[in-house]
Amino acid sequence: xxxxxxxxxxLVMGMTNKKSLKCEQHMGHRAMYWYKQKAKKPPELMFVxxxxxxxxxxxxxxxxxxxxxxxxxxxxxxxxxxxxxxALYLCASSPPGGESSYNEQxxxxxxxxxxx
Amino acid sequence: KNQVExxxxxLIILEGKNCTLQCNYTVSPFSNLRxxxxxxxxxxxxxxxxTFSENTKSNGRYTxxxxxxxxxxxxxxxxxxxxxSASYICVVSAPNAGNMLTFGGGTRLMVKP
Numbered sequence: 210x211x212x213x214x215x216x217x218x219x220l221v222m223g224m225t226n227k228k229s230l231k232c233e234q235h236m237g238h239r240a241m242y243w244y245k246q247k248a249k250k251p252p253e254l255m256f257v258x259x260x261x262x263x264x265x266x267x268x269x270x271x272x273x274x275x276x277x278x279x280x281x282x283x284x285x286x287x288x289x290x291x292x293x294x295x296a297l298y299l300c301a302s303s304p305p306g307g308e309s310s311y312n313e314q315x316x317x318x319x320x321x322x323x324x325x
Numbered sequence: 326k327n328q329v330e331x332x333x334x335x336l337i338i339l340e341g342k343n344c345t346l347q348c349n350y351t352v353s354p355f356s357n358l359r360x361x362x363x364x365x366x367x368x369x370x371x372x373x374x375x376t377f378s379e380n381t382k383s384n385g386r387y388t389x390x391x392x393x394x395x396x397x398x399x400x401x402x403x404x405x406x407x408x409x410s411a412s413y414i415c416v417v418s419a420p421n422a423g424n425m426l427t428f429g430g431g432t433r434l435m436v437k438p
Contacts (some may be wrong), residue, residue: 213368251414251428252369265425299368313359314426316368 212236213317215300221323224290230320232283232300241283242314243275244299252299258283260305290324297321328352329417329429337435342405346432348398348415360389360400361414363431369414372400405436 213234222228232241240259244252257265258277266275272294274286283300301314329350338344350358357376361369373382373389375398381390386403402409415429 215368249431249433251430254425257425297366301368313371313374316361316370318368319366321366 213300213302213315215298215317215320217320218318219321219323221325222287222290223325224292226290227286227288229287230285230298230300230322232285232302232317233281234302234315234317235281236302236315237280237304238302238315239280239305240303241277242301242303243273243283243285244301245294246297246299246319248296256285287322290322292324295322295324329415329427331413331415331429331432333432334430335433335435337437338405340405340407340436340438343401343403344405344434346400346402346413346415346434348400348429350396350398350415350417350427350429352417352419352427353396354420355393356418356420358389358391358398359416359418359426360387360398361416363412363414365411372413402434407436407438410434410436 216231242257243255246252254267255269256275261277272289276284297319299319300317303314332347357374359374360372362372363369372384372387375382375391377393388401391398412431412433414431416426418426
């Protein structure tokens with residue numbers, strides 16, 4: 210298995226709903242990432258998990274709550290979102306290695322989120 | 326602040342023609358530079374990845390070049406196909422930032438028949 214999968218592909222939710230995005234990889238990668246991408250803009254990093262521990266939170270509002278249950282799974286729990294949170298949410302993973310290693314991030318297909 | 330600038334922002338070419346996309350970066354030092362292709366509404370897919378010691382790398386009809394002295398990279402697409410229509414994103418990583426990536430704004434390429 211050489212890919213990052215994300216579910217669902219599309220999600221429409223109201224501002225009072227609670228939903229979750231799921232990301233999975235079985236490549237043995239130990240770093241996993243959540244990005245948010247608005248139309249015609251590059252991805253913006255939200256969270257980084259390294260060895261199942263949250264290592265970076267790019268000042269993301271608390272209505273976004275990440276979770277890494279194990280080395281293959283990454284979730285993003287959503288609650289009380291705003292319409293401006295509508296975007297493509299990308300998950301990525303990268304293999305273990307040092308800071309100067311030839312690491313590459315492998316991206317999933319994304320979840321298209323619409324907040325009404 | 327580390328930056329990655331791409332040009333042009335958008336480009337329209339006819340099927341079968343060649344094109345070259347540009348990327349200038351200020352990230353220094355840097356670990357590697359990658360070019361990704363992103364179809365609309367999909368995740369980025371890696372085309373090439375180069376370290377500072379590499380000058381060129383090819384992947385089929387895609388050829389990336391890197392000049393670490395001038396901090397410039399280009400992506401050349403040969404004999405374009407309709408399926409090449411996508412955004413092409415230049416991404417740079419720095420050794421002092423672990424796996425963190427600095428993304429360029431992308432070039433939106435449209436290939437017309």
